[in-house]
Amino acid sequence: MSKDLFDLYGKVALITGSARGIGFVLAGGLAKAGATVILNDIDPAALDAGVGKLRSEDLNAHGVSFDVTKTDAVNAGIADAESRFGQIDILVNNAGIQRRYPLEDFPDAEWQAVLDIDLTAPFVVSRAVVKGMIARKAGKIINICSLQSTVTRPTIAAYTAAKGGLALLTKSMAVEWAKHNIQTNGIGPGYFKTEMTERLWKDVDFDAWLCGRVPAARWGDPQELVGTAVFLASAASSYVNGQVIYVEGGLLASM
Numbered sequence: 001m002s003k004d005l006f007d008l009y010g011k012v013a014l015i016t017g018s019a020r021g022i023g024f025v026l027a028g029g030l031a032k033a034g035a036t037v038i039l040n041d042i043d044p045a046a047l048d049a050g051v052g053k054l055r056s057e058d059l060n061a062h063g064v065s066f067d068v069t070k071t072d073a074v075n076a077g078i079a080d081a082e083s084r085f086g087q088i089d090i091l092v093n094n095a096g097i098q099r100r101y102p103l104e105d106f107p108d109a110e111w112q113a114v115l116d117i118d119l120t121a122p123f124v125v126s127r128a129v130v131k132g133m134i135a136r137k138a139g140k141i142i143n144i145c146s147l148q149s150t151v152t153r154p155t156i157a158a159y160t161a162a163k164g165g166l167a168l169l170t171k172s173m174a175v176e177w178a179k180h181n182i183q184t185n186g187i188g189p190g191y192f193k194t195e196m197t198e199r200l201w202k203d204v205d206f207d208a209w210l211c212g213r214v215p216a217a218r219w220g221d222p223q224e225l226v227g228t229a230v231f232l233a234s235a236a237s238s239y240v241n242g243q244v245i246y247v248e249g250g251l252l253a254s255m
Contacts, residue, residue, distance in 0.1 A: 005236040009034035012086045013233065014078075016068050016125055017095025019046035021194045022144065022222050024053075026092055029226030030233060031059035035090065038081050039063045068095045068121035078128040087136065090233045091129045093122035093166075094144045098196050100155040111158045118162035123169060126184075130173075134180045141177075142232050143170045145186040147248050167244050174242030183241045185232045190248025192220040216249030 015027045019041035031037045041047040047063040054061035066077030096118045099110045133139025149167040152160040173184035200206050211217050
């Protein structure tokens with residue numbers, strides 16, 4: 001198989017929520033595959049630091065700060081990014097938050113915040129980016145879903161509802177935009193050591209439960225998501241559409 005299938009040189013990729021965590025790792029992975037990457041974050045200082053780290057590795061990285069939950073800000077941010085860095089060929093909807101409460105006590109504002117960022121924002125950002133992709137008859141959209149797009153645990157109902165919705169939104173995007181040569185797919189990470197999961201991997205009991213439950217017997221390293229992202233961003237996945245690829249150490253396969 002030709003390595004050119006995975007070559008992202010000449011492509012421009014926007015990754016939301018990518019100043020840190022999984023988004024930052026994915027941005028670095030796409031850049032190392034040849035893409036020009038545009039990092040996005042609501043925190044300008046964190047964004048500048050993330051861009052600086054990638055540039056220190058001689059990677060082609062830029063930053064654009066906007067709130068993914070605000071339609072006007074998204075539209076302005078996308079227009080600014082494309083005017084400065086070129087048309088967006090690859091969109092990674094990564095921005096996300098987690099809030100934990102018993103379902104019967106879940107505050108309205110916290111529930112809405114999770115849905116706004118984890119579900120509505122991918123729609124708003126994709127809507128802004130896809131019009132250019134439709135005009136060019138080419139594009140890749142990758143939605144960062146979750147293991148919790150399929151299964152759940154106590155206290156994370158809002159996150160599960162949002163990520164479950166995102167998995168079906170991924171299919172809707174694929175069905176509507178495939179005719180324009182746009183492939184929309186998702187990545188469903190399992191349990192990875194990130195800032196968002198810090199309270200879990202520092203919990204001795206939970207860590208022991210997870211390592212005993214996952215067939216791989218360990219947490220994932222965010223770098224282990226890069227290969228799937230490059231695959232879905234590249235020509236190698238030209239006939240893959242509407243899928244969520246779960247990267248979770250075999251947890252969903254086990255009883």
